[in-house]
Amino acid sequence: xxxxxxxxxxxxxxxxxxxxxxxxxxxxxxxxxxxxxxxxxxxxxxxxxxxxxxxxxxxxxxxxxxxxxxxxxxxxxxxxxxxxxxxxxxxxxxxxxxxxxxxxxxxxxxxxxxxxxxxxxxxxxxxxxxxxxxxxxxxxxxxx
Numbered sequence: 846x847x848x849x850x851x852x853x854x855x856x857x858x859x860x861x862x863x864x865x866x867x868x869x870x871x872x873x874x875x876x877x878x879x880x881x882x883x884x885x886x887x888x889x890x891x892x893x894x895x896x897x898x899x900x901x902x903x904x905x906x907x908x909x910x911x912x913x914x915x916x917x918x919x920x921x922x923x924x925x926x927x928x929x930x931x932x933x934x935x936x937x938x939x940x941x942x943x944x945x946x947x948x949x950x951x952x953x954x955x956x957x958x959x960x961x962x963x964x965x966x967x968x969x970x971x972x973x974x975x976x977x978x979x980x981x982x983x984x985x986x987x988x989x
Contacts, residue, residue, distance in 0.1 A: 847871050847872055847873030848871035848872075848954070849871055849872045849873065849893040849953075849954055850872075850873050850875060850886075850890060850891065850892045850893060851872055851873070851874050851875070851892060851893055851894045851895075851896060851950065852875050852877055852883050852886045852887055852892045852894070852895045852896070852918075853874055853875065853876050853877065853895075853896045853897075854877055854878075854879075854880065854883045854895065854896065854897040854898065854901070854906070854909070855876060855877075855878070855896075855897075855898050855901075870950070870951055870954060871954060872893075872950060872954065875892075880905055880906045880908075880909045883895060883909055884908070884909045884912050887909075887912055887913050887916055887918055888912065888916070891916065891917075891918075892913075892916070892918045893918070893919065893950075893953060893954070894918060894919040894920070894921050894950065894953065895909075895910075895913045895918050895919070895920055895921070896921045896922075896923065896946070897920070897921070897922050897923075898922075898923060898924050899922040899923060899924040899925055899926060899927050899940075900924045900925050900927055901927070902922075902927040902930060902935075903927065903929060903930070904929060904930065904934075907930075907934055910934070910935070910938075914937060919939065919953065920935075920937060920938040920939065921938065921939045921941055921946070921949070922935065922938045922939065922940050922941070923940075923941055923942070923943050923946060924943070
């Protein structure tokens with residue numbers, strides 16, 4: 846039995862074609878071809894990470910990402926930035942190159958914290974909302 850579960854929002858073999866379901870790293874890969882099935886897997890048992898093919902993401906997947914975040918599951922995205930989603934929608938997601946994914950996951954398993962330190966991923970932070978930006982302008986005093 847694997848020590849870690851990783852849910853992949855993709856058809857089987859699509860994101861990690863070289864990776865068997867369970868290997869010597871102790872990671873079990875669970876393929877979920879739809880957001881609904883990925884959410885069911887994340888809710889069923891704790892998952893170390895949810896890996897998504899970024900170009901296939903849409904607004905329909907926002908709830909899935911919220912569920913994963915609420916369960917402490919790391920979000921990992923591979924591929925180009927999806928159309929129709931904002932940086933806020935993808936907040937906290939690690940952007941990892943496909944060829945660096947196995948190494949990134951191995952670092953995650955060897956760390957005691959959820960997010961590996963010193964990794965080569967880019968983690969998206971929430972953008973400042975227009976309301977926050979406008980509020981700051983209103984509080985400024987004009988000097989004459």
